[in-house]
Amino acid sequence: MSAMPRVARLPRVTDRFALAGAVLITLIALAAVLAPWLAPHPPGEVDPLNALSPPDGEHWFGTDAAGRDVFSRVLHGGQTSLLIAVAVLAVSATAGVLLGVVAGYAGGWVRDVIMRITDVFLAFPALLLSVALAVVLEPSVTTVIVAIAVTWWPWYARLSAATAASIATRPYVDAARCLGVPAIMIILRHVLPNSLTPVLVQLSLDAGGVILTAAALSYLGLGAQDPTAEWGLMVEQGQTLFTTNWWVVTFPGLAILLTAFAFNVLGEGLRDALDPRRIVK
Amino acid sequence: MPRHLILRLGQAFLVMVGVVALTFVITRMVPGDPAVAYAGPRATPEQLAEVRERFGLDEPLWVQLAVYVRDLATGDWQTSLHTRRPVLEDLYHAFPASLELVGAGLVIAIAVGVPVGVLAARFRGRFPDFSVRLTSMLAVSLPVFWLALALQTVFGSTLGWFPVAGEYDGSLDTTSPLTLWTNITVVDALITGNWPILTSTLAHLALPALVVAAYPAGVIAQLVRATLIEEASQDHARLERALGFRETTILTRFALRPALNPVLSLIALVFAYAIVNGFLVEAVFNWPGLGRYAVSAISHSDTPAVAGVTLLVALMYVFANLVVDLLQGVIDPRTRAR
Numbered sequence: 144m145s146a147m148p149r150v151a152r153l154p155r156v157t158d159r160f161a162l163a164g165a166v167l168i169t170l171i172a173l174a175a176v177l178a179p180w181l182a183p184h185p186p187g188e189v190d191p192l193n194a195l196s197p198p199d200g201e202h203w204f205g206t207d208a209a210g211r212d213v214f215s216r217v218l219h220g221g222q223t224s225l226l227i228a229v230a231v232l233a234v235s236a237t238a239g240v241l242l243g244v245v246a247g248y249a250g251g252w253v254r255d256v257i258m259r260i261t262d263v264f265l266a267f268p269a270l271l272l273s274v275a276l277a278v279v280l281e282p283s284v285t286t287v288i289v290a291i292a293v294t295w296w297p298w299y300a301r302l303s304a305a306t307a308a309s310i311a312t313r314p315y316v317d318a319a320r321c322l323g324v325p326a327i328m329i330i331l332r333h334v335l336p337n338s339l340t341p342v343l344v345q346l347s348l349d350a351g352g353v354i355l356t357a358a359a360l361s362y363l364g365l366g367a368q369d370p371t372a373e374w375g376l377m378v379e380q381g382q383t384l385f386t387t388n389w390w391v392v393t394f395p396g397l398a399i400l401l402t403a404f405a406f407n408v409l410g411e412g413l414r415d416a417l418d419p420r421r422i423v424k
Numbered sequence: 425m426p427r428h429l430i431l432r433l434g435q436a437f438l439v440m441v442g443v444v445a446l447t448f449v450i451t452r453m454v455p456g457d458p459a460v461a462y463a464g465p466r467a468t469p470e471q472l473a474e475v476r477e478r479f480g481l482d483e484p485l486w487v488q489l490a491v492y493v494r495d496l497a498t499g500d501w502q503t504s505l506h507t508r509r510p511v512l513e514d515l516y517h518a519f520p521a522s523l524e525l526v527g528a529g530l531v532i533a534i535a536v537g538v539p540v541g542v543l544a545a546r547f548r549g550r551f552p553d554f555s556v557r558l559t560s561m562l563a564v565s566l567p568v569f570w571l572a573l574a575l576q577t578v579f580g581s582t583l584g585w586f587p588v589a590g591e592y593d594g595s596l597d598t599t600s601p602l603t604l605w606t607n608i609t610v611v612d613a614l615i616t617g618n619w620p621i622l623t624s625t626l627a628h629l630a631l632p633a634l635v636v637a638a639y640p641a642g643v644i645a646q647l648v649r650a651t652l653i654e655e656a657s658q659d660h661a662r663l664e665r666a667l668g669f670r671e672t673t674i675l676t677r678f679a680l681r682p683a684l685n686p687v688l689s690l691i692a693l694v695f696a697y698a699i700v701n702g703f704l705v706e707a708v709f710n711w712p713g714l715g716r717y718a719v720s721a722i723s724h725s726d727t728p729a730v731a732g733v734t735l736l737v738a739l740m741y742v743f744a745n746l747v748v749d750l751l752q753g754v755i756d757p758r759t760r761a762r
Contacts, residue, residue: 403567
């Protein structure tokens with residue numbers, strides 16, 4: 144049958160996706176971490192005489208309305224975006240996985256209560272609840288992290304509750320229970336470590352979404368404030384200049400696109416390579 | 425009433441109660457005194473006391489929650505601090521425009537996403553598949569506000585092919601006024617035969633609808649591809665192959681129908697997200713919908729208005745989910761709630 148060789152070729156393609164994503168993310172992360180050394184100008188260096196100069200050998204991505212070097216600001220903006228992504232995912236995955244594992248292992252009313260709470264949070268699209276939270280809190284990078292984390296943890300709770308529930312029925316968990324191992328130890332030693340793989344795949348799929356949401360919040364003026372170099376904020380500051388000075392908006396936007404794309408490619412590749420259905424079952 | 429129906433309705437009701445409570449908590453998290461926010465910084469103590477009394481801010485929190493729920497149920501969604509009109513009235517006027525934009529976007533997304541997903545599945549592992557997967561991943565990675573700005577600048581301002589802002593040419597209101605039936609401009613213009621407004625609205629709709637369509641189109645293409653590949657490895661596909669059906673026929677005639685079921689429920693899920701993504705698009709294209717209302721409310725720290733939009737979209741989402749679950753329960757009894 145002609146379908147066989149095609150199916151056999153699939154893993155190679157997806158591995159290529161995962162590899163390409165991983166390489167891209169490494170490059171972006173390096174550029175962000177090494178920004179102080181790579182950037183030709185300090186991100187806040189104001190130079191009114193050279194305001195809005197188009198890209199050239201001195202300013203690769205041109206300068207913004209205050210004469211700041213857009214290339215340097217895009218590099219430094221990577222620090223803000225990656226910091227937000229890492230913080231949001233760490234907080235929401237920790238909270239979500241712990242609650243989810245407890246819910247999945249305990250079952251019964253504990254699971255019902257936790258799952259109904261996650262349902263409530265899942266009813267709000269992430270950007271919407273983040274906007275509502277960010278409106279009532281002071282606008283800052285911390286606000287963005289808190290606002291997105293509050294909307295993101297239920298996904299991990301739901302995911303790991305499903306995994307934990309299936310693990311809780313395994314013979315080795317029964318064996319531990321018969322030996323009198325306390326529930327908390329069973330959860331920490333057996334259920335939790337075995338519930339993590341699907342979460343890892345989900346994390347790389349979600350990083351792109353977090354970066355897009357954070358950029359949108361900053362674009363709306365609810366996140367990072369002016370001197371900070373942040374991609375969404377840079378788009379917002381340059382949007383009225385788009386027709387006359389395209390570089391002010393184009394490069395930070397491309398940076399958001401490239402970073403979100405890299406995480407999505409990695410996540411897709413990992414998901415296909417590690418097919419979560421096989422892990423859950 | 426069957427048991428699964430009661431369970432599912434009860435669950436949806438609990439979630440709606442939670443949504444209302446969470447919205448209430450957010451509105452009361454405002455730093456500083458909400459009375460000061462409403463009356464302004466130069467209000468006298470007497471005016472502040474009057475505002476507190478009027479909005480029940482001097483009552484205990486649980487009484488405020490009870491009052492909030494009662495007000496919502498009776499149609500009092502508080503008053504916008506910015507427009508000074510009832511929030512529900514503002515939402516009523518803004519919602520049809522958002523529905524129009526998101527509806528158009530989803531139609532484009534389905535029209536593009538489904539065939540492209542079929543194409544990828546038909547040539548899985550080969551070049552068309554690769555390019556579809558790459559493009560769909562790009563589509564879901566695009567920052568919507570940036571895409572909106574880019575299309576507006578290139579096709580609106582620079583090339584002048586499309587209008588850059590608004591829902592239709594405002595001068596048409598005097599030359600060929602629109603009779604309102606559904607408040608959705610395209611539909612009203614169509615049923616009353618108002619061609620000038622219809623063509624103007626479609627021209628204004630093109631760019632923002634494309635931006636709204638980008639994300640759902642990518643997700644739909646990925647889902648159709650994945651489901652079709654799974655269907656094509658089922659026993660029925662093997663039988664069809666043995667009977668001599670061509671691969672394309674198997675995909676489009678036999679595998680596509682079961683594959684469309686998950687797509688339908690995805691669209692219900694994507695709908696609320698498209699509305700929220702549409703917020704940024706509406707702000708860029710000055711589209712008179714919920715998004716422009718919400719964004720202007722944000723810049724005025726108009727908490728009641730933001731809370732109203734939040735509540736409306738969340739309730740819509742719960743309702744859409746409920747409808748999809750019940751529909752799927754009818755189509756496929758295995759998916760009914762335990």
